[in-house]
Amino acid sequence: MSSNLRKPLIAGNWKMHLTLAESVALARTVKEGSANAPGEIAICVPFTALSVVAEVLKGSPVKLGAQDLHWESHGAYTGEISASQIKDAGAQMTLIAHSERRRLFNETDAAVNKKIKAALAAQLIPVLCIGETLEEREASRTFKVLQTQLEEGLKGFAPTDLAPLVIAYEPVWAIGTGKTATPDQAQEAHLFIRKTCSRLYGEAWASGLRILYGGSVTPENVDSLMSQPDVDGALVGGASLKPVGFLRIVHFQSPAGAKR
Ligand code: PEP
Numbered sequence: 589m590s591s592n593l594r595k596p597l598i599a600g601n602w603k604m605h606l607t608l609a610e611s612v613a614l615a616r617t618v619k620e621g622s623a624n625a626p627g628e629i630a631i632c633v634p635f636t637a638l639s640v641v642a643e644v645l646k647g648s649p650v651k652l653g654a655q656d657l658h659w660e661s662h663g664a665y666t667g668e669i670s671a672s673q674i675k676d677a678g679a680q681m682t683l684i685a686h687s688e689r690r691r692l693f694n695e696t697d698a699a700v701n702k703k704i705k706a707a708l709a710a711q712l713i714p715v716l717c718i719g720e721t722l723e724e725r726e727a728s729r730t731f732k733v734l735q736t737q738l739e740e741g742l743k744g745f746a747p748t749d750l751a752p753l754v755i756a757y758e759p760v761w762a763i764g765t766g767k768t769a770t771p772d773q774a775q776e777a778h779l780f781i782r783k784t785c786s787r788l789y790g791e792a793w794a795s796g797l798r799i800l801y802g803g804s805v806t807p808e809n810v811d812s813l814m815s816q817p818d819v820d821g822a823l824v825g826g827a828s829l830k831p832v833g834f835l836r837i838v839h840f841q842s843p844a845g846a847k848r
Pocket of ligand 1: 601603686758762763764765766802803804805823824825826827
């Protein structure tokens with residue numbers, strides 16, 4: 589199910605790293621080094637760095653993202669940040685349901701669903717992260733887990749509401765572990781995700797949906813992953829903090845990239 593309509597997207601996830609000065613320097617390097625990249629580029633930074641990085645990226649095609657949000661627009665939710673605050677700080681997108689949030693902060697599919705709604709209402713591009721644990725893969729439950737995360741996370745929307753949505757397939761066993769899914773494993777999961785989305789919201793929406801792979805993406809493996817027909821980009825954690833390596837990832841080379 590390949591499509592020429594899907595512009596590749598490489599997104600960095602800085603997680604809870606970098607000072608403001610380091611954030612500014614890295615954002616500057618990404619901005620300056622990303623000319624002529626084959627796809628779109630985004631960096632998802634800590635909340636505290638959104639405003640300063642927005643200033644650096646002003647006028648650049650590099651998109652700015654947050655890493656999470658609260659689903660309410662405002663109110664007595666000490667410690668939380670709303671979609672409109674993220675937008676106001678200069679971001680255009682946000683990660684939702686990263687496996688670290690699901691695993692360490694008990695984020696449920698019901699909360700994920702509300703967060704997607706809030707992001708869309710604030711005109712932020714939601715990047716919905718889904719993926720199975722090693723235990724689930726070994727028990728042959730990968731497809732079942734992905735299906736539930738998609739059905740519950742995307743419950744109650746119309747396909748037109750979901751036009752900006754991006755999905756990141758991130759097998760939990762591959763995140764931050766140095767164990768990458770093989771290109772065939774990634775393609776198999778991405779095709780399943782696209783077919784499930786097609787069943788849920790129609791072929792037209794699903795064929796335009798961008799599905800990123802995340803999990804120990806490096807300069808060494810990005811080209812083979814991006815060569816798969818249903819891999820439309822990458823969500824990059826650790827390697828997005830290393831300027832030279834991240835710029836090599838951003839300038840991935842693949843026959844699929846050339847076709848798009
Ligand atoms: C991530 O943070 O989404 C991620 C995939 O991390 P890493 O690239 O370090 O595995």
